């Protein structure tokens with residue numbers, strides 16, 4: 001970095017320039033006592049110190065951005081104003097970062113009253129401490145005498161233009177939000193190829209003669225109104241220009257003062273429309289808050305995903321507002337890195353971060369979205385172990401041992417039913433796969449219903465949201481209910497044992513939760529007190545369980561009903577006899593018999609059948 005001083009700076013300056021290091025020790029044979037430091041921040045855009053020299057003279061020395069320093073000069077302190085401005089333009093055009101230097105002599109009284117105010121502000125612990133300090137500082141940093149300007153070369157990091165080029169090719173829109181002066185920002189825009197010759201620049205600025213005249217006039221209201229109108233007018237002009245040509249590409253450059261008006265509620269959408277239509281957008285002299293507001297505007301206004309990248313404390317708001325904040329660690333301290341989601345060491349690494357890792361992650365997450373690469377089971381280990389043992393096994397055993405789809409009497413009455421076994425219609429692969437499919441569907445439904453029902457809201461009265469243990473236990477409750485209820489739906493013949501097993505299995509789950517949750521947390525881990533303190537007092541647990549269970553049962557229930565009603569198997573038809581009370585209606589029984597899996601060829605019934613068949617078709621139809 002090279003430090004250059006503006007050439008016409010009064011040589012008195014040499015005495016003061018170096019005092020900006022915080023030591024109060026001596027330079028050029030003089031010693032100064034450092035009395036106060038008015039710190040820099042990106043909103044103030046300036047920094048001052050108050051010194052006392054050997055003769056006891058009090059000096060306030062300030063340095064800062066041109067936009068704030070020039071308006072703080074005294075009427076008689078502007079001797080070098082035009083010359084300095086001219087030279088600063090030159091420096092900024094060359095891409096250098098400029099600072100304006102100014103000073104003022106203070107008298108004892110003034111310093112004393114300032115110091116009291118300043119110390120009180122610094123020592124205050126109220127929420128408006130910063131505003132108080134700012135106010136105190138503001139009151140003394142006035143009526144300054146211009147000394148000159150410095151210019152510092154602020155080099156782009158390696159590989160920035162190439163990186164930006166790659167990102168642009170990837171279809172990413174790039175906005176530059178900087179605290180720098182407009183000329184410097186434009187120059188840097190060229191250096192990193194965001195701007196190029198032949199691109200039409202739409203510049204929105206309040207650096208216009210009529211506005212400056214009003215500002216000097218001192219009527220604040222008139223000035224604010226004129227500024228606002230001017231910004232709206234310029235935005236509208238820009239939009240007209242934009243719509244007049246579809247082939248040219250445009251760059252929008254806006255300074256901080258105009259941005260303040262452009263971000264007002266009723267103007268911001270207009271501004272966004274203009275900005276979105278431009279190929280590049282550069283916001284200069286923006287404060288940290290404006291950086292954050294612009295990011296929010298883009299995020300909310302376009303619905304696009306935003307990424308903020310920055311290295312300084314002035315980027316923290318923006319990094320936190322953006323969907324993804326990337327901090328660059330380096331010369332400007334650690335604030336940006338600490339506020340970021342991802343930290344990198346150099347800007348150019350962003351290329352690899354997005355184009356390589358971004359792509360891979362996207363592709364991986366698309367197939368892993370819900371587990372997020374985690375092998376964490378949703379259920380406590382003991383829930384899983386006891387699933388087959390206590391909560392769901394007994395009804396299955398009861399079904400396997402006791403179930404009767406058709407009563408003994410009907411089995412005997414319709415011997416053809418036996419053919420279902422001989423022809424093995426019930427043990428088909430399709431049926432087995434169908435049951436598996438049913439299981440998977442139920443699992444998926446329970447998971448997604450429960451997570452969506454519970455995820456984004458307060459779970460209990462106190463406003464607590466669900467944690468993993470509560471979510472797991474809720475899902476498990478639904479699983480136990482669904483499995484047992486499906487069992488109840490599949491059972492054709494209820495005995496007391498079936499009832500005890502099915503409803504007992506469900507009751508056992510709650511008893512288990514109570515008992516297991518009551519033992520020490522070292523053993524019960526995530527289930528500790530989960531029912532007593534977590535689930536039971538929360539109405540949302542009971543409501544969720546009720547609705548999820550009913551909803552999950554609907555597909556199975558619908559399937560069973562449709563199957564039974566429209567595509568009955570032979571035993572289903574016989575079951576109907578029981579339900580419809582047709583069991584003793586000989587004609588109906590005859591119809592059922594005729595629908596059997598295979599026609600009978602020998603025996604008494606076959607003889608009757610054969611006889612029926614040999615009758616004329618018309619009378620047969622009658623008899624049916």
Ligand SMILES: Nc1ncnc2c1ncn2[C@@H]1O[C@H](COP(=O)(O)OP(=O)(O)OP(=O)(O)O)[C@@H](O)[C@H]1O
Nearest residue numbers: 040042045046047063064065178179180181312314
């Ligand atoms: N230590 C300082 N003392 C006085 N003025 C400063 C100091 N640092 C920066 N400035 C002035 O304040 C302005 C704003 O600084 P800020 O840190 O917000 O942004 P920046 O560093 O210029 O740009 P970027 O946003 O790209 O980091 C600078 O352009 C400069 O003119």
Ligand SMILES: [Mg+2]
Nearest residue numbers: 179312314332
């Ligand atoms: Mg900076």
